[in-house]
Structures are given as structure tokens and as C-alpha cells.
Amino acid sequence: MQQRAVVPITVEGLKTACSQCNLQELCLPFGMSDGDIDQLDALVGARRKVKRHQHLYRVGDAFESIYAVRTGSFKTDVLLEDGREQVTGFQMSGEILGLDGISTDAHTCNAIALEDSDVCIIPFANLETLSREVESLQHQFHKVMSREIVRDHGVMMLLGSMRAEERLAAFLINMSQRFTARGFSAAEFHLRMTREEIGSYLGLKLETVSRAFSRFQENGLITVQQKHIRIRDIDGLKALLSHLPCV
Amino acid sequence: MQQRAVVPITVEGLKTACSQCNLQELCLPFGMSDGDIDQLDALVGARRKVKRHQHLYRVGDAFESIYAVRTGSFKTDVLLEDGREQVTGFQMSGEILGLDGISTDAHTCNAIALEDSDVCIIPFANLETLSREVESLQHQFHKVMSREIVRDHGVMMLLGSMRAEERLAAFLINMSQRFTARGFSAAEFHLRMTREEIGSYLGLKLETVSRAFSRFQENGLITVQQKHIRIRDIDGLKALLSHLPCV
DNA sequence: CAAGCGGGTTGACGTGGATCAAACGCCCCA
DNA sequence: TGGGGCGTTTGATCCACGTCAACCCGCTTG
Structure with missing residues (x-):
């Protein structure tokens, strides 16, 4: 765009x-x-x-x-x-x-x-x-x-049918796309909301959000420093969504 | 296909x-x-x-x-x-x-x-x-x-923040109100959808829906016969929603 | 500079609902 | 009239996520 x-x-x-x-x-x-x-x-x-x-x-x-x-x-x-x-x-x-x-x-x-x-x-x-x-x-x-x-409807799908890591992956992909549309980097951005707010949106507790972030980092999908997110493997994130369990 | x-x-x-x-x-x-x-x-x-x-x-x-x-x-x-x-x-x-x-x-x-x-x-x-x-x-x-x-937004609230029995209570109250608005009984109606469809809507498995129905029946809140529902204690159902744990 | 605090991470443990499995009842149809 | 299938119920077990708790870090404020 x-x-x-x-x-x-x-x-x-x-x-x-x-x-x-x-x-x-x-x-x-x-x-x-x-x-x-x-x-x-x-x-x-x-x-x-x-x-x-x-x-x-x-x-x-x-x-x-x-x-x-x-x-x-x-x-x-x-x-x-x-x-x-x-x-x-x-x-x-x-x-x-x-x-x-x-x-x-x-x-x-x-x-x-x-x-x-x-x-x-x-x-x-x-x-x-x-x-x-x-x-x-x-x-x-x-x-x-x-x-x-x-x-x-997308959020309902997310809340009703997805597991924690799928929800967070969907969230990150969505944020990345919206930052991109605004001329910012697709791979590196600053979240303005807290873990608790993300959790509330995704129907999860803040600890679960935090753990999922950590797990994504361990798996080389992203780098997290507080609110600063860097996506290292967008396809890996997308694969989580297709529920092909991390091929 | x-x-x-x-x-x-x-x-x-x-x-x-x-x-x-x-x-x-x-x-x-x-x-x-x-x-x-x-x-x-x-x-x-x-x-x-x-x-x-x-x-x-x-x-x-x-x-x-x-x-x-x-x-x-x-x-x-x-x-x-x-x-x-x-x-x-x-x-x-x-x-x-x-x-x-x-x-x-x-x-x-x-x-x-x-x-x-x-x-x-x-x-x-x-x-x-x-x-x-x-x-x-x-x-x-x-x-x-x-x-x-x-x-x-109401459904998101339901899916994101409520527990199983609260979701089902909210669903029944909602159905009752909609039947009422159409001139049918508020207390007795026939569900047209399966347990699985209710479950999908509420973000639950069909077994969980079925168990919740049974529990409501045990507690005298409703009578269930397959798809036929009779509400016996609408206030009791509403109380479940206020999360005053069944006073 | 210390103290306080909000946000985040991490670990140990508990539990609500999922999963697996069996059996039942209603309804359709041969 | 009997059989087969779908929808439902119910029990036993499992596990993903919640809960509780400790601790860390970066900021703010006196």
C-alpha cells in the first residue's frame, strides 16, 4: 500500500x-x-x-x-x-x-x-x-x-475455536499487517497495550500471554523485549494458525 | 465437496x-x-x-x-x-x-x-x-x-470472560427473550440446533453443553428433554450470570 | 539514593473443560 | 417390526490454561 x-x-x-x-x-x-x-x-x-x-x-x-x-x-x-x-x-x-x-x-x-x-x-x-x-x-x-x-466474527473464531498459541500468533500477524498498512515495519513494532489487555482481548490470562511470548522466542519465531516485538519467522507464525503443528 | x-x-x-x-x-x-x-x-x-x-x-x-x-x-x-x-x-x-x-x-x-x-x-x-x-x-x-x-461484542464477552455454565445461562436467557419477542412462551421452547452447534457457538464441546444442561436440571433451574427446554427458575439462571455463585 | 510501583517473567500446582469411551433413546426407513 | 444411525447422556481420565506466588526490571518520586 x-x-x-x-x-x-x-x-x-x-x-x-x-x-x-x-x-x-x-x-x-x-x-x-x-x-x-x-x-x-x-x-x-x-x-x-x-x-x-x-x-x-x-x-x-x-x-x-x-x-x-x-x-x-x-x-x-x-x-x-x-x-x-x-x-x-x-x-x-x-x-x-x-x-x-x-x-x-x-x-x-x-x-x-x-x-x-x-x-x-x-x-x-x-x-x-x-x-x-x-x-x-x-x-x-x-x-x-x-x-x-x-x-x-474473526475474533469469535479465535476465542471459540483456537488454543492459546494460535490466538497469539493470529494477534501478532494481524498487528503486523496493520502496521504494514500504515507504512511501518512489518517485522518490528511496539505494542501499546499491556499483557493483561492482550490477554483480555484473546480470552487468556496475562501469564499465559507472557509464556506464549517466551515460547515463541525460544522457537525462534520472534524476539521480545517488553513491548518491543520483532518477528523473525512470519511463516512459522502462520503455520501455527494452519494447525499443521509447527511443521 | x-x-x-x-x-x-x-x-x-x-x-x-x-x-x-x-x-x-x-x-x-x-x-x-x-x-x-x-x-x-x-x-x-x-x-x-x-x-x-x-x-x-x-x-x-x-x-x-x-x-x-x-x-x-x-x-x-x-x-x-x-x-x-x-x-x-x-x-x-x-x-x-x-x-x-x-x-x-x-x-x-x-x-x-x-x-x-x-x-x-x-x-x-x-x-x-x-x-x-x-x-x-x-x-x-x-x-x-x-x-x-x-x-x-456480547458474544466476545461470553467467549472471552465467562465460564461454561455462565455461557449456557446467557444463551438460554437470550433465547427465551427472543422467543418472547415473537409471541412464544418465555419459559418453554424448542431449540432448533444440536448440542454441537450450541457448543460451537459458546466455545464449548458438546459434552460440556450436555453436562451443563444436566446440572441445571439437577438444580431445578430447567427441565430438559432433548431439544425441548422448560425454564423453571429464570432468576436462578440470571443469578448465575451475576456470578453471585448460586447464592 | 532509597523506596515504591506497575508491568513483566517464571515456577509450582490446581482445575475446568476437553478427550476418550460406552451406552441409550428417538426417529427414519426397509 | 426391527435395525441402523444420529444425537445425546454419562463416566473416567487427561491436560491446557488458570491460579498463586516469588522475583525482576525500569520508572517515578520524595
Whole structure:
């Protein structure tokens, strides 16, 4: 995935134009014509900064906007009464947050910044209005929602049918692909979440995650130093998924 | 590998009008005005019968329509290369199938009838066109997609953070609520899926599902006779979920 | 500089659910 | 009417992952 011509980021302009944004290929405007994207510019309102560990929204908050991650990253989670946490996803730049709120006009999960981050606010009423006029926007938005559903099915597969090492391998491969799409190294990256958060996402305890990392390292698949991951044998990781037990 | 059984669209001409359908409250038209629903009538094309164990669509099939279940019920599943199956959902009358296909213009899961069933075919291109004109339809459709996302998060919670009996209790409560919404008894119903399918959905083996049923019966929470379930103590089931260990 | 702390690793041990195995009951069909 | 097969139940055993606990490391703070 090649980056578009580098465009100087608008200097602290409160509104960031989609038409000038280098995340176009990853975000809502993907596949839209330049003309259509210009119309999006009018819609995407202010940006909002969210500091590490702060909530972008919480369960029960009134739903008004969806958000596109510009910089940084987030996790979304759901809490059970007794305190158990289920992380439902990690979101990186260009990805859309808040779709859960549409169904009941209130958010049904929490969105928390994993690092100092920055989102574009997309007022949902305006998005619906504009997407009645701009067919490509309408279609693209539907694709974004559908992609979220497909992603969730993948996670269900992972949680319901895979063993610990398969889950972690799938997670690492997924992270690698998403970093690659953003122009970062496919083989070397920095995880923003803790072992506990990874574990919650994968339906495992943090000790199990840690042990699986260690085992991967022993087997020469990766190198781990705290949150810094280097993938040494991506095919080996992928083989774990095919359940050809480490041919 | 069996050849695609190209089910001839049962002409049956009788295209059912949403405006005349008693599933309105559960289906896409929910919340729309009578006038707006009349417009939907033009859109919902033929119906299609699907016999028990037949596919409504398969992974890889071109995406053209979404479907509303009229009678009967379905499961959706995803398969891993080595044959492991993950059931991603069960769909009852009024519920929408096929949203997974929007993202890539091809279906990403299989939809299989659990009994002889009957769906309304909603050509997606037409739906997008009409929902550019009918605001209430647009909004309702977005809610349907969002509800699916929220539902998936619930399943992730279940798979990632709950123990076997909690999962089954959640499943039974959910089924009971959905039967109730359709005018059936909340306390007594007939499951259309096997123990294995329930297990796949809940991330458990069929033996574990069976044992949990038996344990619930011993504790006076339910009565089980094969697929026939009678709930005797709904509060007891709900208590299992709050993880107040059977006070 | 020490003390405290959050995150991570590692070991010893326990257990919930998987696996293996046998038998049963319902239903379809010859 | 009897047989065969699928779905289900139940018991015995196993093991992957959870739990508990000790310790390490890098940061922060007084």
C-alpha cells in the first residue's frame, strides 16, 4: 500500500480536511473521488485530543458522533458487573470508533486511549445527511460497518475455536499487517497495550500471554523485549494458525 | 465437496409486502411510518425457501442481497482450514442475514437453515438507493448493522470472560427473550440446533453443553428433554450470570 | 539514593473443560 | 417390526490454561 503524495499537515488547524489527510486510504474516504472527499471536509468537525488512559467515551454516554483515529491508538472494552473486562478491539490510525452507539443512541462499550491520541469527530447526524447525497460515502460507510462485523466474527473464531498459541500468533500477524498498512515495519513494532489487555482481548490470562511470548522466542519465531516485538519467522507464525503443528 | 444446489427462486410470485407483514416490529421496518414502509414494499423482492440443512449462502458467494428471515431459523458459521467450525450466530424470524457480505462484495460466512425456512430477499443496491431517499429507512438500517456489532461484542464477552455454565445461562436467557419477542412462551421452547452447534457457538464441546444442561436440571433451574427446554427458575439462571455463585 | 510501583517473567500446582469411551433413546426407513 | 444411525447422556481420565506466588526490571518520586 503506497502512500499518497506527502501533504504537509495543516498547522494546528482545528479542522483537518479529509482531502488533505494522509490516512485517506485507511479511513472513511477510502475509494471516494476527490470531489466527493471535498464534501466530507465540511462534515468532519473538530479534532479531539485524548491523553493516555483517558476515555474517548464510556458505556452509557449519549451517542452523537463516530470518531476516526488520527494519531495514537485505543482499546474498546466491556465490563461485567463483577469487574471482569473483555477488550473487544484495538484501534489504530484511520480506524473508526463508536459504531456501537448507533443501535441505542448510547455507547455500549468504553473507548480508552492507549497513548496520547487524536481523533476526528464525525457528527453522526451530519454523516447520515451527507451520505443521502453522496452515494460513494454511503457505500463506504456501509463497508466500514460491515468490516467491523466481519472482524468481530474473526475474533469469535479465535476465542471459540483456537488454543492459546494460535490466538497469539493470529494477534501478532494481524498487528503486523496493520502496521504494514500504515507504512511501518512489518517485522518490528511496539505494542501499546499491556499483557493483561492482550490477554483480555484473546480470552487468556496475562501469564499465559507472557509464556506464549517466551515460547515463541525460544522457537525462534520472534524476539521480545517488553513491548518491543520483532518477528523473525512470519511463516512459522502462520503455520501455527494452519494447525499443521509447527511443521 | 458437493455441488452448489442452485435453489430455483421459488417464484411463488407472492412477494410479501412489509406493510402487511406481522414481523414489522422485529425486522427492518421497525420504527418506520406506514408511508415509508409502503416504499419498502417495492424493494423487497421475491421470497426464497430454504430447506433444512441447505445453505442460504456460502463463504465466497457474490454478495448481492441481504435477507430477512420470515419463517424458520438459521445458523451462520465460519470454518477453519482443519475443519473446526465456529458458529457465529443463530437467526430467528425478523432478523437480518448477510451483512457480512457488504465489506468485500462476497460473503465471509455460511448461512445454513436449521429447519425448513423462508426468507425475504432484499437486493442491497436497491436498499442503498431507497435509503438515500427515505431517511427513516437509512437510519433503521444503520441501527440494524450497529445492533449486530453490539451483539457480537456480547458474544466476545461470553467467549472471552465467562465460564461454561455462565455461557449456557446467557444463551438460554437470550433465547427465551427472543422467543418472547415473537409471541412464544418465555419459559418453554424448542431449540432448533444440536448440542454441537450450541457448543460451537459458546466455545464449548458438546459434552460440556450436555453436562451443563444436566446440572441445571439437577438444580431445578430447567427441565430438559432433548431439544425441548422448560425454564423453571429464570432468576436462578440470571443469578448465575451475576456470578453471585448460586447464592 | 532509597523506596515504591506497575508491568513483566517464571515456577509450582490446581482445575475446568476437553478427550476418550460406552451406552441409550428417538426417529427414519426397509 | 426391527435395525441402523444420529444425537445425546454419562463416566473416567487427561491436560491446557488458570491460579498463586516469588522475583525482576525500569520508572517515578520524595
